[in-house]
Amino acid sequence: MTEDPSPRQLQRMSQYLFRKLRGFYGLTDEIEEAIGELCKDTAEFAAREPLIEQGEPYKYIYLVEKGWVLRARHLPQGTRQVVNVAVPGDFACFNAHLFGMSDFDLVAKTPVSVFRFEPVAIIDLFALYPHLAVALTWSNAHEESMLAERVVSLGRRNARERMAHVLCELAARMRIVGMTTDNVLSIPLTQEDFADLLGMSLIHVNRTLRSLAAAQLVHYKVGQVQILDFEKLARVAGFDSGYLHFTQRTDILPR
Amino acid sequence: MTEDPSPRQLQRMSQYLFRKLRGFYGLTDEIEEAIGELCKDTAEFAAREPLIEQGEPYKYIYLVEKGWVLRARHLPQGTRQVVNVAVPGDFACFNAHLFGMSDFDLVAKTPVSVFRFEPVAIIDLFALYPHLAVALTWSNAHEESMLAERVVSLGRRNARERMAHVLCELAARMRIVGMTTDNVLSIPLTQEDFADLLGMSLIHVNRTLRSLAAAQLVHYKVGQVQILDFEKLARVAGFDSGYLHFTQRTDILPR
DNA sequence: CGTGTCCTTGAGGTCCCTCAAAGGCGGTGG
DNA sequence: CCACCGCCTTTGAGGGACCTCAAGGACACG
Secondary structure (H helix, E strand, O other), rough: OOEEEOHHHHOOOHHHHHHHHHHHHHHHHHHHHHHHHOOOOOEEEEEEEEEEEEEEEEEOOEEEEEOOEEEEOOOOOOEEEEEEEEOOOOOOOOHHHHHHEEOOOOEEEEOEEEEEEEEOEEEEEEHHHHOHHHHHHHHHHHHHHHHHHHHHHHHHHHHHHHHHHHHHHHHHHHHHHHOOOOOOEOOOOOOHHEEEHHOHHHHHHHHHHHHHHOOEEEEEOOOOEEOOOHHHHHHOOOOOOOHHHHOOOOOOOOO | OEOOOHHHHHOOHHHHHHHHHHHHOOOHHHHHHHHHHOOOEEEEEEOEEEOOOOOOOOOOOOEEEOOOEEEEEEOOOEEEEEEEEEEEEEEOOHHHHHHHHOOEEEOOOOOEEEEEEEEOOOHHHHHHOOOOHHHHHHHHHHHHHHHHHHEEEEEEEEHHHHHHHHHHHHHHHHOOOOOOOOEEOOOOOOOHHHHHOOOHHHHHHHHHHHHHHOOOOEEEOOEEEEEEEEEHHHHHOOOOOHOOOOOOOOOOOEE
């Protein structure tokens, strides 16, 4: 499950994360180095394997390098809610590690490789790698922003809008880290996963997807979603990519 | 709108925040001092006055000292989704300030006083006040945890459970910062606010509250919610306070 | 005493759920 | 190479949770 990365691997390691950060501000060498320092330990997980389970203490902070990871809560009545999905370049458990134990399952949806590091006191971490604070805080803010947007979706958008919205979001996120260049997205989520992500039933997900397909907006099949008309889809969703904040800012660089 | 706090005020300023942090770990003098240093500027807002509006650039990071603040999104079709509420001791806009502009309205629900400070580069901030990083990161984690729980509620709990759950959460949050000691909560939210917070219609909120009242669980009136049977309410909600992480940890103190 | 704000109740409709069942498709084993 | 199995998708039918529209009542305030 664990192996030593070669220097070559380290070189190429967090290109996903770097691409995201680069979109946000001029990525400095210090930040790249700090992240490189931190990400020396790697691990692999098979599909369906949990990285951490509800109720367990946190052992690591993860940076996803390959594959998809779902953060989900299992409710007593047997239902599940997927809170968010992590794709390459996303951190997992960063701020939550402050807490004693996890409130959620973190489970590999595909074969997954991660970089990971043991949580140390934040204050030590930032003292050791001051430039890391920027990257981590940005990642935090980004994740919280997506969570807030999910709350908006679940609270005030209907099934069609929710589905359209999450597809727009995934398209944008995958594009910025270079997971896709055209409108064909390799998304390993089943219709049941979408149901648990969007707070609806599997059956209604299916009908919604068929309806979007009939309208020539998207074409879903297992493991692959093709966006036929992004503009129109975004209009259906009320999707405004602003909340992802993938826009350059130069005024807040560390001095 | 702005005034200089007297030293006495500073002394008493963030008791709310301190109580929360104290619940989490032994609050050190350094942290208290760092926060005190930062919170020299205060501001007051009237009820309904926005602290910041959707689309505006961030000017400040806020620490709520008195009153209630709602973070809400207004959708094109005229609906509103309240993403979370901030009570005394809560930060607002902390990590979001990294972004160019706000995705949400931040509006005073009651007369509000806040401490505020201008965002500087995170790296500078943490270098200046290293002990602050802990408090801020914990606050971040806490807020994200509540957001995640809201996603679970909106996605997989029905109206009755959602209402019960949010009341349990508010009770717990108000108790830990000392806003209440018994089961009578001064909550300034109207039924419409609850509707927008829980993603339901005003009318259904009303029926749900009446139903909870009929079951002798809670008694709602304007500005005040009385919890008649917390245990039972928590059972209805499927509420487990774990996600609030108001439990002592001594193992991760900064050295 | 009118006006604004908020709560309350009724009635009808709809979005989405649950239950039920069938079909496609890749993998595995006999 | 076919039969079978597991996993996922698809479709139908009926029901329920919640929504919208409509209207009335309570209460505070100037």
